[in-house]
Amino acid sequence: MADRPIIFVLNGPNLNMLGTREPEIYGHDTLDDIAGRLEDRALELGVQIDMRQSNHEGHLVDWIQEAGATGARAILLNAGAFTHTSIAIHDAIKGVNVPVIEVHLSNPHRREAFRHISYVGQAAKGTIAGFGAASYMLALDAAAGF
Ligand code: DQA
DSSP states (O other): OTSSSSEEEEEOOGGGTTTTHHHHHOOSSSSSHHHHHHHHHHHHHOOOOEEEOSOOOHHHHHHHHHHHHHOSSSSEEEEEOOOOOOOOHHHHHHHHSSOEEEEEEOOOOGGOOSSOTTTTTTTTSSSESSSHHHHHHHHHHHHTTT
């Protein structure tokens, strides 16, 4: 159904390792598990998701620009560690006319000090963090209302 609004779900470095990566912090769901649940919820909400993951900063910049150029309804962005380092991703978010929801499985504010700065959050419309895989679902529910 090509006429359902598209919501990009972009995932940054190491999120391909979900399921085995520090499960005490990130849980046991894989990124594919999360994608499956998002697909189901997207159907209920009347939207479609385009879910991607890359370990490379420039891919995330390219995809944010692509979301802008193709008229995506919203972007859910878990930029992983680039959240805390990437002015390029911050600038990309500011450069497109697409609302971005910053998503995190963990709550970075409860963790190391270097995670307390978010270049993504300073450009995003809002942030959902700390609810594990449910952070993505909550963000999708919010984005579907845009
Ligand atoms: C994360 C939090 C980041 O600080 C970390 O670098 C990640 C995952 C999260 O979803 O909780 O890779 O974005």
